Amino acid sequence: MPIIEIKDLNVHFGENHALKNVTMSLDKNQITAIIGPSGCGKSTYIRCINRMNDLIPGCKVEGEIVVDGSNIYAKDVDPVDIRKKIGMVFQKPNPFPKSIFENVAYAPKIHGLVQKDGKSKKATKNELEETVEWSLRRAALWEEVKDRLGKSAYTLSGGQQQRLCIARALAIKPEIILFDEPCSALDPIATAKIEDLLIDLKKDYTVVIVTHNMQQAARVSDKTAYFYIGELIEYGITEQIFEKPTKELTEKYITGRMG
Amino acid sequence: MNRRNREAMFFNLFRVCALIVVLALVVILGYVLINGIGKWSIDFFTQDPRPNVHGALVEGGILGPLVGTIYLMLLVMVIAIPVGVLGSVFLQEYFGGTRIGRIWWMVVNNLAGVPSIVWGLLGVALLVYYLNFGLSLIAAAVTLSLLVLPLIMVATKEAVEAVPSSLREASIALGATKWQTVRHHILPYSTSGILTGIILSISRAGGETAPILLTGVAVNASIPGALGDQFQALPYYIYLMTQTTDRTQAYAMAYGASLVLIALIVGLNLVAIIMRNRYREKYRW
Numbered sequence: 001m002p003i004i005e006i007k008d009l010n011v012h013f014g015e016n017h018a019l020k021n022v023t024m025s026l027d028k029n030q031i032t033a034i035i036g037p038s039g040c041g042k043s044t045y046i047r048c049i050n051r052m053n054d055l056i057p058g059c060k061v062e063g064e065i066v067v068d069g070s071n072i073y074a075k076d077v078d079p080v081d082i083r084k085k086i087g088m089v090f091q092k093p094n095p096f097p098k099s100i101f102e103n104v105a106y107a108p109k110i111h112g113l114v115q116k117d118g119k120s121k122k123a124t125k126n127e128l129e130e131t132v133e134w135s136l137r138r139a140a141l142w143e144e145v146k147d148r149l150g151k152s153a154y155t156l157s158g159g160q161q162q163r164l165c166i167a168r169a170l171a172i173k174p175e176i177i178l179f180d181e182p183c184s185a186l187d188p189i190a191t192a193k194i195e196d197l198l199i200d201l202k203k204d205y206t207v208v209i210v211t212h213n214m215q216q217a218a219r220v221s222d223k224t225a226y227f228y229i230g231e232l233i234e235y236g237i238t239e240q241i242f243e244k245p246t247k248e249l250t251e252k253y254i255t256g257r258m259g
Numbered sequence: 260m261n262r263r264n265r266e267a268m269f270f271n272l273f274r275v276c277a278l279i280v281v282l283a284l285v286v287i288l289g290y291v292l293i294n295g296i297g298k299w300s301i302d303f304f305t306q307d308p309r310p311n312v313h314g315a316l317v318e319g320g321i322l323g324p325l326v327g328t329i330y331l332m333l334l335v336m337v338i339a340i341p342v343g344v345l346g347s348v349f350l351q352e353y354f355g356g357t358r359i360g361r362i363w364w365m366v367v368n369n370l371a372g373v374p375s376i377v378w379g380l381l382g383v384a385l386l387v388y389y390l391n392f393g394l395s396l397i398a399a400a401v402t403l404s405l406l407v408l409p410l411i412m413v414a415t416k417e418a419v420e421a422v423p424s425s426l427r428e429a430s431i432a433l434g435a436t437k438w439q440t441v442r443h444h445i446l447p448y449s450t451s452g453i454l455t456g457i458i459l460s461i462s463r464a465g466g467e468t469a470p471i472l473l474t475g476v477a478v479n480a481s482i483p484g485a486l487g488d489q490f491q492a493l494p495y496y497i498y499l500m501t502q503t504t505d506r507t508q509a510y511a512m513a514y515g516a517s518l519v520l521i522a523l524i525v526g527l528n529l530v531a532i533i534m535r536n537r538y539r540e541k542y543r544w
Contacts (some may be wrong), residue, residue, distance in 0.1 A: 052432060057356045084434035097448060097542040107433040110443070154543065165429070172433060211492035 003028040003206050009063035011044050020230045031207040033221035035036035040227040044212040046178050051079035051084040087169030087177040092185045093161035095153035098143050103153050105130040107172040131171055136141045140197050159190025179209040195220050218242050226250045291517050298515030309383040309461040317508040323514050325491035326482050328465055334400035335464040340457055343411030351419050352441055371409035378406040379470035387474055397486035399475040407460035414456020418449035448542045458531035468494040493520045
């Protein structure tokens, strides 16, 4: 079942036409991997889904991205509301220079907690602590940090920091989580942990991951999309893309003859 | 000359330059200290300047000028810090990277180089007469605030720019508004840099003579009780002392007052360093 439907998405940065007529739909509770050589528009693409591109001066987005039945690029939509529902994890771990607890508690603190009736209210101290513990457990970090929640996030290793960033994103209780090359700054062991976590998260969340690492895409994703110079070249079931790509460009890339 | 000798030569050249800088500082500070410290006494700090038999204000102390300068510094802080810091953050975070933003910063950078006497002229023409502030503490404080605004803004800009954009993105991606991002992240993380700019600016405001000369400082004014009153100030007092015929006594007073001014600025800097280190310790990435 599709949760995100992208229709005729075009992105311009000034003169540069970064994404060209991208149309695709992403399935709920699946991991969709976005692959392609540098500069192909992968990051631009994923940043459209939570409207992060709005921050870049001179960026123009055309087309529709329908999430849960409503177009997030409609005129009356506040991008801040979109970002409350869609989590994002970045290339380099970017925890706030605050304590581990403060990092995870930040979003619930500013947004309040969503109640059963869909309204949010200010979180009590107890509820905040619960949310932080829940998020850290979900990000498989709790056991490692439960005794030092007050310590600075920068006392953690790179892999732990990235899982902290995942926990921080989970604390907003999103439906969709976007990962923009989450392992590119991590060693293989930390990478393996994140990959296990991704597969585990899929039960409850829809995951979109941009990756440079084709093995990673093959290992974790259900579907894979291949981008080349702003165009969606091929999109389908991961095994099929890697074993029997239909387009020559895709084959060239995954066999390592290009990119 | 081989490479090693050449290196030694340049190293020695640098050494001499560094020595000149340090020596100049030590000589100036030492000279002021030696000549000024003898004047420091309870009376020096608790009495107003009094005229001697010839009418020169070389007797008494520096209470009036000292209090006037402290008032000026406080007022400049109250006016220039919020305007400068918030203005700079606004320009940077909301207009950063756009054409308007760049033009705006060009203006600010140029304003930072405008000579202080020009600000004084603006102050007297615009504030004192056109806006009817009169020669007053507030006219001088506003003039000095305008003078230091570009300094505060540039320092704030640099501090804000030093915050990695990845942290900005992290906050925005969590659904924080721009203002929440500024308030919860950008400002706290850049506080140490902003503080440096503020202290520099306040020190500068405390030491300026030309602008206050035109906008409200007065010989032997009493300690101001209202913003519309005239006032005395240390730099102007020092200037007056050097214009007096009775040199021996007047210069001694001038050195004493200079030492107070320097101590004030060093004190401010110490406070800034302590605060800066605390913030740096707190927010490190």
